[in-house]
Amino acid sequence: MPVIAALAGAALVGLLVFGVLALGSNRTLDQAVAAGREPQAPDYTRPLPELNGAGTASLASYRGKVVLLNIWASWCQPCQQEAPLMESAQHQLEAHGGTVLGISDKDAAGDSAVFMRHYHLTYPDLRDVNGEFAESFGTAALPESFLLDGRGRILEISRGEIEKGFVQRALALAEEQ
Amino acid sequence: MSRPVARAGRALAVPVLAAAMLGLSTSAQAMSAAAPPATTAAASDGGAQAPAEVAPRTTLSVIEHQVMCVTCKIPLPEAQSEQADRERALIKRLIGQGRTEAQIKRTLVAEYGPAVLSLPSSQGFGLAVYLVPPMVALAALVLLMFALPRWRRRGRRDEGAWGAGRHATLSPSEAARLDSDLARFEP
Numbered sequence: 052m053p054v055i056a057a058l059a060g061a062a063l064v065g066l067l068v069f070g071v072l073a074l075g076s077n078r079t080l081d082q083a084v085a086a087g088r089e090p091q092a093p094d095y096t097r098p099l100p101e102l103n104g105a106g107t108a109s110l111a112s113y114r115g116k117v118v119l120l121n122i123w124a125s126w127c128q129p130c131q132q133e134a135p136l137m138e139s140a141q142h143q144l145e146a147h148g149g150t151v152l153g154i155s156d157k158d159a160a161g162d163s164a165v166f167m168r169h170y171h172l173t174y175p176d177l178r179d180v181n182g183e184f185a186e187s188f189g190t191a192a193l194p195e196s197f198l199l200d201g202r203g204r205i206l207e208i209s210r211g212e213i214e215k216g217f218v219q220r221a222l223a224l225a226e227e228q
Numbered sequence: 229m230s231r232p233v234a235r236a237g238r239a240l241a242v243p244v245l246a247a248a249m250l251g252l253s254t255s256a257q258a259m260s261a262a263a264p265p266a267t268t269a270a271a272s273d274g275g276a277q278a279p280a281e282v283a284p285r286t287t288l289s290v291i292e293h294q295v296m297c298v299t300c301k302i303p304l305p306e307a308q309s310e311q312a313d314r315e316r317a318l319i320k321r322l323i324g325q326g327r328t329e330a331q332i333k334r335t336l337v338a339e340y341g342p343a344v345l346s347l348p349s350s351q352g353f354g355l356a357v358y359l360v361p362p363m364v365a366l367a368a369l370v371l372l373m374f375a376l377p378r379w380r381r382r383g384r385r386d387e388g389a390w391g392a393g394r395h396a397t398l399s400p401s402e403a404a405r406l407d408s409d410l411a412r413f414e415p
Contacts, residue, residue, distance in 0.1 A: 124299075126310035157298045157311075159318055159339040181341025182298065 077189035081208055089204040092120075092197070093187035099177035102155060102163050108177055110152075110203055117149035117225040118199040119218070122185050124158040125166035127193040129212040134170035140218040141174040149225035150174060156185045156193060201228050282326030291319050291332055294347070298340045315340070 083090040098107035110118070121137055123130040141151040153176035155163040160178060167176060179185050188197060191210075198207040198221050206224065209217050289305075297307030297315060304312055318339065322332045336344045348354030398406065 124311070126314050128310075157340050159314060161318075162314055180339070181343060183341075 077186075080189055080205060081210075084205055084208050089200075089206055092199055092203045092205055094184050095203050097184055099154070099179060099184060102153075102160060102167065102176040102178055108175070110199070113150060113152060113199075114203065115148075115201045117144065117147070117201060117221060117228055118203075119144060119149070119151045119221045120154065120197040120199055121151060121194060121213075122154045122156050122179070122188065122190050122196070123194045124156050125162040126158070130194045131166075131170070133194060133212045134166075134172060136213065136215070136218065137174070138170065138172050140221065141172075143218075143222050144225050147222065147225035148228070149221065152177065154179050154184060156190065157182045198224065200224060284323045285326055286323060286329040286332065288316065288319055288323060290329060291323070292316070294333065295319070295336060295344055296346055298344050303346060315344070 080090055080093070092110050094110070096109050096111045098109050100107050110120070119137075119140055121133075137151050137153075144150055151174040153167075153172070153174060155176055156179045158178070163176065163178065166172075185195075188195065194212060196209040196213045196217060197205050198217070200206055207217065207220060292304045295304040295315065296302065297304050297309060297312040299311040300307045300309050304315060315336070318336070319332060322335055327335070333345060342349065342354075348357050350358055
């Protein structure tokens with residue numbers, strides 16, 4: 052009987068540890084980027100539904116392009132604040148063969164579409180309906196942005212609202228490629 | 229030595245029984261919540277085409293209690309956030325369009341993923357949520373069925389041994405002293 056009680060106790064502690072670890076955000080990508088390892092974007096080929104269209108696309112669909120990946124939601128106020136900067140970045144990146152790619156995270160399609168219209172956003176957007184894509188990037192709060200090179204490797208991460216410097220580095224990369 | 233074990237066994241029986249009852253109760257609740265309500269059985273259009281401006285077929289409260297705030301990860305009725313307000317607004321819109329409970333839940337899953345539902349689907353892996361608790365409860369009950377008689381027998385045996393050995397360990401002088409001490413407390 053003490054053995055069973057000990058096993059039950061160990062199982063409970065294990066469950067607690069798992070819960071704490073599962074709730075914590077994953078910072079593996081940040082560490083890899085900080086170490087200059089340029090990790091491959093997770094879920095690179097995961098198909099996501101397009102916001103404006105019936106089809107799906109994945110990060111792999113943008114292979115060969117510099118991508119400023121922006122994870123956002125329509126209810127998120129910092130996302131609203133950075134929206135004009137994103138659109139401006141899109142105009143500049145597009146001229147150099149790059150693109151901003153929005154990923155609306157657990158956001159109703161109607162709400163996302165209203166947001167895109169309201170801020171006159173012209174870049175493509177994919178819907179992360181269940182949040183798994185954002186989770187694979189370690190997203191804990193919105194907005195978050197990732198700079199990807201043409202091979203889908205992550206060069207820079209911005210957890211929070213992006214700054215102009217981030218966009219400039221994206222442009223410089225697009226110009227190089 | 230065996231006496232504390234028997235006591236511990238009896239003490240352990242209470243939480244085990246409680247866990248078994250809780251498991252059964254949780255499972256029953258889950259099954260009743262997962263079962264589609266009678267009013268939704270006729271819904272067959274998948275929620276895609278519902279007429280606008282018709283009589284509501286459910287209420288915000290009914291839906292809210294089955295839905296999570298997907299960003300706060302707490303039940304929607306308790307959530308106070310932008311995202312929760314968006315979800316409520318969508319539910320209200322769908323209710324206003326005369327959608328049934330099942331149609332609204334399907335739409336919510338399409339918009340926010342399966343995590344929007346408080347209880348997982350009763351298909352596939354989600355079925356484990358409904359099967360595991362009764363199985364654990366059943367296992368606990370079976371365990372108790374076997375363990376309780378043993379604990380009882382052991383308890384009785386220990387008490388008997390303790391009772392029989394009580395005087396056997398006293399020497400005649402100790403017994404006399406005990407009797408005289410006890411006599412002092414008698415009125």
